[in-house]
Amino acid sequence: MKKIIMIGTSFDTMGGISAVVNVYRSAGLFERYPVEYIATHCDGSAFAKLRMAVSALGRFLVLLCSGRVGLLHMHVSSRASFWRKMPFFLLATLCRRPTIVHVHSGAFHLFYERCGGVGKALIRHVFDRASRVVVLSEMWKEWVHSISRNGHVVAIYNPVMLPPLHTRDEAAQGSTVLMLGRLGKPKGTYDLLEAARGVCDEFPSMQLALGGDGEHDKVVAAAAQMGIGSHVHLLGWITGGDKEQALRNARIYVLPSYNEGLPMSVLEAMAAGLPVISTPVGGIPEAISEGVEGFLVPPGDVALLTQRLRLLLANAPLAHSMGLAGRAKIERQFSAAAIVPHIEALYRALGAQPGSTAP
Template sequence: MPEPRLRESARGDKQSTASGPVRFPIRILTVGTAPTGPNSRGGMAAVTQLLIEDNDPRFHIRSVSTYVDDSLPVWLWTGISGMLKASALLLAGVVDVLHVHFSLRGSVVRKSLPLFVARMLGIPTIIHCHSSHFFTWFDGLPAPLRRAVRAALRADYVVLLGESHMVASSARLGFEVSKARLLYNPVVMPRDAPPPRTRRPLSAVSLGRLGTNKGSYDLVRAIGLLPNDIRADLRITLAGDGEVDQVREFVRAEALDDTIDVVGWVGPADRDRLLAESAIFVLPSYSEGLPMSVLEAMANGVVPVTTPVGAIPEVVTDGVNGLLVKPGEPAQLAAALQALIVDTKLRDRLAAAAYARAGKFDVARWRDALHDVWLAAASQPRTVSPRWPFAGFRRSDAAILRRP
């Protein structure tokens, strides 16, 4: 088969892929949660932060935020202005690939306009699902709204956090499995393997949005089930936003203030300090995608005690690199914690295996896999829909939008 001819471009290097010619740098527009900051927290924010820090010269990455965790006026303004800005950039002809990140409810609505504009222009699209709650939410919608969501999220590629989401997503959104790409969340690995934790009492930590879904109350109950002498050898910190005051009050009601410290949300520096000090990480969630916090704990040599939900079992193997317990079972959780507190050899073995496993999710590997998806999308032939709704729009009219 003859090699495809490369189109001339003033934008730089040219390269052929298996699908077709690609011009560099490829201009990527990512749309989603704002990067990590005081008003942007959690896994999606961390992924956005890693995206904009990508310095591969083959890609020019521009990020538009459509969500911040702030007051209602700021939240609304960010969502509406982000939708419009992303759509304007697409219309201005400065985007080669649109990559949107979504979870559920308003997140889907905020991405619908940029996705629509991209499809009308023939710009390749990628949707990236970050929430396991999406499926439950989707199934609870009336049939007309399910059809609307399915239409809004039509894309050339679908990025999922775990194999467990493949069939579920395909059945609901109606895309071919061949369009799906598996991309586990990434983690930044420390330069050196962390040393075993030997300080007594042992430190444990739970990171994430406090509340019922994350198993925060189950964790408090589990601590209360530990024998007094075992509990005396443990100090655990619960850090995160959400139901901070309610969880703190529950700890007081259970008279566990001497063991459990509820500190609320912490920034990256304090998070890293907590992980460096802790021997055990606990996240007894009822539903998850693939929590960044689990990977961060494992990368720091902290033994994860968590639940087999979402893509977690694809990362944590019970008794090999962590311990898995059923959601909503404080007694099981207490037994797992007690085993780690009393058995130093078990704890050290699982910690070493957790660190080794986390290396498979290093951010460099993640970026390589993500770049493959971007390259595949960019190499597709662009076909403009005949239902072009912006025929009167001239790209020269939006020259101001070409600025980074």
């Protein structure tokens, strides 16, 4: 029996790929199509990661040699994630199996530029030879076209599940500002701390909730140095019910990143009915229209970030209306019901059929 082999990080790891794949599972994709998921990476020690990568490649070889691989769908980020999955791609193309290269990294262009000539050639080889290259936005589609001659590059947004929409009181005094992601400069964490410092005097009840891994100690030290330590709370990496609760408790979602693909956290915040302040990078401008579902601030513009944060803290009706607009946009364009059919159409175009075997 031939299968669609999907490879990526394990279901319970931190990061966007696992979040996307888990939405596919929740939306029933693995039940409708003959998908076998092979995890190539996990959180933990270097030995644990190596063991999983070797085991995954061995499993793939067994399936390939037994003629059970009909299609390879590989989710890649940059750096080690890309190189780790290249052997799967090379083996699949050698055996003339169709391949989908699904690129998630928000900094893949930087990864490519930092590679030497051989590295760049290998990346272009993968993009050129893939049956389909899937990217997260039209901006990323244009970038792939700038380095690859592949005519089969498609933009498919990340999907999110729609949670129940909890009623938010427009006049509520709650002022929790939430950010989810890897804490550090690339995500704009320190810019957000500066903005929080700029509004604390005017909004003394403002609380900044930061959920994610990364530079915890440095963030705590920076907040203390700015005199806002009592306003900053580190949630750690949160998932499931803890994440849902954090979204319900928040009034505003902020992600002032310097590079992104299409961050799941922004889509999840919009699905939860939160107004969003983010940056016009990657696919974010395709999710957020300036002044409609939230605001877009140039990366590093702390003054404007502070101004937009102050505006939403001061104007509860505006925050509420933006949150409702974001929720409506998710339903139309980014919900699992809207996005997963595009993945299924991709599978059918490469010969797979629901409820049957892959080619």
